[in-house]
Amino acid sequence: MKELVLLGHVFCGVACLLATVWLFVDVLNAHEGNLARIRRLSRWAAAFLWLAFLLGGYWDVADYKADKNVILKGPWPFAHNFFMETKEHFVITLLLLATYLPVATSNNLVLNKEARRLVPCVAALVAVLALMAEGHGAIISMGVKVALLAKPN
Amino acid sequence: MQNTATVSKHTISFGLSLALCAVLNAFLVIAKETSQAVASWMQRITGHHWITHVALILIPFALLGWLFARTNRGQGPRMPVHRLTPLVLAGVVAGLLILLGFYIIAD
16 A cells, blocks of 8 residues: 555656646647647646645655654665655645646736746746656665665675 | 736736745745754644645645735736746745755755
């Protein structure tokens, strides 16, 4: 169950990232024909991020403590002290950005040049922070792995 | 005029709220990590400091966005979108740099 929650968290995070990159490219070529798709993508990106956040939050609160103890006793304590601590907090900003994305795409991006500039900016921030979250998650997993490998048999 | 006329008031109000809450998030981390009293209080409220932290950012985000939208006789803030975009960018980047900087220095 613990592994499923964690895999679901990563899957939803990647799905949000893919939807956001697709949205970014679509907005650069915004026209009447793809406006509905842009809005749909922004809602998908927000929904996937909320799911990733809830799954990750559940795992953090319910299951992370054991992994944290393993990491802190291993050779990579920074996997918790820096990467987990920062990830836990910048994902809140990421959640706000993803929630804001459907609000920003609700405007007429075809007629309004300035609104069209706002959306790629927000989408780029979502993509960069989502990539950072994925990278941080990988280092946290490695922190557990190197700690377990370093344990004497 | 054309810029503000064609975007919803919520785009401006929640954009401003987002920029503020991104910075608030970073300062809340510093308060929590440097004061045992704040950390204990956050732990007590919901049973986990992180859940309280999330609530203390999401609630102001919703509240500020709603309040900003009600300003100017319900028309929302008079701000052109070309001024909002750098504000959102600055808020998020500043919040991120404060957060990363704090943990680099704290460690």
